[in-house]
Amino acid sequence: MLTLLTLSWRNIWRHPGRSGALLAAIIAGLWAGCLTVGAMNGMLKQRLDYLINNEITHVQIHHPQFSRDPYPRHAISGGDQIKSWLEQDQRVGNFSFRTLTDGMLQSAIKTSGVRIRGIDPPSETRTTRFHEHLIAGDYLEAQVRNPLIMGQSLAQSHNLDIGHRIVLVFETLDSELTAAAFNLVGIFSSASEHYDNANVFVRADDLKGLLGGEAIVHEIAMMLHDADQAATVAADLNAEFTGIIAQPWHELSPELQTLVDYGQVMLLIITIVIMLALAFGIINTMLMAIFERLHEIGMLISVGMSRVRVLAMILLESLILTLVGALTGMILAAVTVTWLKERGINLELFASGLAEIGYDTIIYPFLQPGEFVLIVFVVIVVTLLASTYPAIKAIRIDPLEATKGK
Amino acid sequence: MPVVQTRQLTRTYNPDTIPVHAVRQADLCIEEGEFTSIVGPSGSGKTTLLNLIGGLDRPTSGSVHINGTDITGMSDSKLIDFRLWHIGFVFQHYNLIPVFSARENVAFIMLLQNRDKDEIARRTDELLDEVGLEKRKDTRPAQLSGGEQQRVAVARALACEPKIILADEPTANLDTTAAMNLLDIMTRMNREKKVTFLFSTHDQRVIDRARRVVRMLDGAIVEDSCHEG
Structure with a gap:
C-alpha cells in the first residue's frame, strides 16, 4: 500500500504544471464555494434572527x-x-x-x-x-x-x-x-x-x-x-x-421557512456546480495522465501488477490530488470565513436593493462544522466516481502496449 | 522438464477478414539454462512468438507450457500473477517506472510479490551490484544512460527469480559499448546462475553470443541451430 501511495504521489507531480492547475482550481472552487455558502448562511440567519427578534418572535397568539x-x-x-x-x-x-x-x-x-x-x-x-x-x-x-x-x-x-x-x-x-x-x-x-x-x-x-x-x-x-x-x-x-390560535414562527411566517428551504436549495445548487467542475477536471486530468502512460501501465501489467492494483493506483492519484486541494481550499475558506465572521462583508454598495428585500448591508458569514465534514465527504465521493472512468480505461490497457514503440 | 514448450503455436490476426499469420504452428522447446536468440527479418513473427510465450498475447491455436504449466487457457488475472512469479521481461524501450529510482524499480517487483522488506532490500542491492550500478542505485531513469536503464531492466527482470527472462530486442537502442556490456552481464548471469534467456533480435552482436539460434520467416520456425556462443 505504501508503495502504491508513493507511486501515486510521485505520478501526480510528474507534471507539476498540470497537477498544480487542477489543484488551484479545486482550492479556488472550494474556497469560493465555502465562502458563498457561508455568506448565504449568514444572510439567512441574520434575516431569520432579525424577523424573530424584531417582529414575529418565537410564538404568537391570535384570535x-x-x-x-x-x-x-x-x-x-x-x-x-x-x-x-x-x-x-x-x-x-x-x-x-x-x-x-x-x-x-x-x-x-x-x-x-x-x-x-x-x-x-x-x-x-x-x-x-x-x-x-x-x-x-x-x-x-x-x-x-x-x-x-x-x-x-x-x-x-x-x-x-x-x-x-x-x-x-x-x-x-x-x-x-x-x-x-x-x-x-x-x-x-x-x-x-x-x-x-x-x-x-x-x-x-x-x-x-x-x-x-x-x-x-x-x-x-x-x-x-x-x-x-x-x-x-x-x-x-x-x-x-x-x-385562540398559538403558532410558532415558521407557521406565522411561512416565507421564513421558505427562505430557509431556499437557502438549502441554493447550497445544493452551489455544491453541485462546484462538484461538476471538480469531476470534469479530474476526468480530464486523469484521462490525459493515462493516455500519456499507456506504455508504462502496459509494462506494469506485463510484469505482474494486477489490474486491481492499477485501479487502486489511479483512484489514489485522483483522491490524493483532490484531498490535498480540498483540504487546502477548506482551510483557506475556514480562515477567511472566521476572519469575516468578526468583521463582516460590507455590501453597502447594494444597500438600497438589500433594504428593499429586508437584508442587512453587512453580512457575517459562518459555516457549521457539519458542513465542512459534508463537503469533504462529497468531494471524496465525487472524486472516486469521477476517476472511475479513467481508472476503468487504465485497467483495460493491453499489456502488449508495453512492447510497442514510444 | 523444459522451461518453455510450445506446441503447434499459431497466432493469426484478423482471422475473419484478411488473415495475417504472425506465428504459424511453432514448436519450440527451451531447456533450463539455455541462452537462445530468435532471429529473423522484421515481420517474421519474433516478437509475437515472444509475447505468446510470455503470456502477453493469446494464441489462436496451439499451447504454451512454462515449466510444465499450460498458460494458454489461464484467466487474465491468473496470467498476470503467473508472470509476476515466473517470467522476467526486458523490453526494447527499457520501460522503467520514471518516478522511481533504480533501487525502487527493482524492489517494486518484489513488493508486488509481498516479500519480506529486509529480503527485498538485500536482494535489490545484490542485483544492482551484479549489473554494475552500485553507485547509481538512487538515480531515476531520466538521469541514467540507455545502457544503464537496460541494466536496471535486467536487474528488475531477475528480481522475481523467474524461470525465464524474455528480452525483446534488448540492444536495439544501445550503442556498441552499452550493448556489449549488457550482453556480458546477461551471459554471466546465464553461465553463473543458470538463468534462462530467450531473446528476439536481429542484432548480430546478440546472435553471436547465443548458444542456440532459432530462425523465423513469415511466422514459421525455419531453422533451429546450436553453436558455442
Whole structure:
C-alpha cells in the first residue's frame, strides 16, 4: 500500500504544471464555494434572527380568525389567564400584548394605508429589539397626547418630521370609522423599507380607547429561552386555551421557512456546480495522465501488477490530488470565513436593493462544522466516481502496449 | 522438464477478414539454462512468438507450457500473477517506472510479490551490484544512460527469480559499448546462475553470443541451430 501511495504521489507531480492547475482550481472552487455558502448562511440567519427578534418572535397568539380577517372585533379573549400562564411557564422568556388594526394615515400631502400597532413600550422593549431601530426621537415615551412613531421612508414620503401631526383613520369595534390626531415623536429605520412604509407604532392604551374597548388584545408575542421549543409551547397553549390560535414562527411566517428551504436549495445548487467542475477536471486530468502512460501501465501489467492494483493506483492519484486541494481550499475558506465572521462583508454598495428585500448591508458569514465534514465527504465521493472512468480505461490497457514503440 | 514448450503455436490476426499469420504452428522447446536468440527479418513473427510465450498475447491455436504449466487457457488475472512469479521481461524501450529510482524499480517487483522488506532490500542491492550500478542505485531513469536503464531492466527482470527472462530486442537502442556490456552481464548471469534467456533480435552482436539460434520467416520456425556462443 505504501508503495502504491508513493507511486501515486510521485505520478501526480510528474507534471507539476498540470497537477498544480487542477489543484488551484479545486482550492479556488472550494474556497469560493465555502465562502458563498457561508455568506448565504449568514444572510439567512441574520434575516431569520432579525424577523424573530424584531417582529414575529418565537410564538404568537391570535384570535383564530384574525390572520384571515384582521378586524378589531377579532380580539383574543381571556387575556388575563393567558398572561398568568405565560408568567408561570419556565420556557417563556418575555412576552408582549399588542393591539392591532389596519387604517389610513393622512398627512397634509397624502394618504397611505398602514398597519397601526398598539404596543406597551416597556414590555415590547423586553420582548423584541425593534426599539434599536429608532433613529430619531423616542420610543413612545414622550409626554404628549397620542404619540406615534413611523418609518423613515414613510415620514419622508409624507414630508413629516418629529413634532408634526398626522391623522389615523380606522374602524372601531362597532365597525364605525373613527379618526384621531397623533403626534410624531420618533422615526425608525428597520432593515426592510417595505416594513417601514407599512407600519406605525402607537401606545396600546391610546389605541384601545379609540377602538372602544379597554382590554382589547389582538396579538400576544413571546420570546422563549430556547427557540427549538416554539412548536411545543404553541401546542401546549392551543391545548390549554380555547378560542385562540398559538403558532410558532415558521407557521406565522411561512416565507421564513421558505427562505430557509431556499437557502438549502441554493447550497445544493452551489455544491453541485462546484462538484461538476471538480469531476470534469479530474476526468480530464486523469484521462490525459493515462493516455500519456499507456506504455508504462502496459509494462506494469506485463510484469505482474494486477489490474486491481492499477485501479487502486489511479483512484489514489485522483483522491490524493483532490484531498490535498480540498483540504487546502477548506482551510483557506475556514480562515477567511472566521476572519469575516468578526468583521463582516460590507455590501453597502447594494444597500438600497438589500433594504428593499429586508437584508442587512453587512453580512457575517459562518459555516457549521457539519458542513465542512459534508463537503469533504462529497468531494471524496465525487472524486472516486469521477476517476472511475479513467481508472476503468487504465485497467483495460493491453499489456502488449508495453512492447510497442514510444 | 523444459522451461518453455510450445506446441503447434499459431497466432493469426484478423482471422475473419484478411488473415495475417504472425506465428504459424511453432514448436519450440527451451531447456533450463539455455541462452537462445530468435532471429529473423522484421515481420517474421519474433516478437509475437515472444509475447505468446510470455503470456502477453493469446494464441489462436496451439499451447504454451512454462515449466510444465499450460498458460494458454489461464484467466487474465491468473496470467498476470503467473508472470509476476515466473517470467522476467526486458523490453526494447527499457520501460522503467520514471518516478522511481533504480533501487525502487527493482524492489517494486518484489513488493508486488509481498516479500519480506529486509529480503527485498538485500536482494535489490545484490542485483544492482551484479549489473554494475552500485553507485547509481538512487538515480531515476531520466538521469541514467540507455545502457544503464537496460541494466536496471535486467536487474528488475531477475528480481522475481523467474524461470525465464524474455528480452525483446534488448540492444536495439544501445550503442556498441552499452550493448556489449549488457550482453556480458546477461551471459554471466546465464553461465553463473543458470538463468534462462530467450531473446528476439536481429542484432548480430546478440546472435553471436547465443548458444542456440532459432530462425523465423513469415511466422514459421525455419531453422533451429546450436553453436558455442
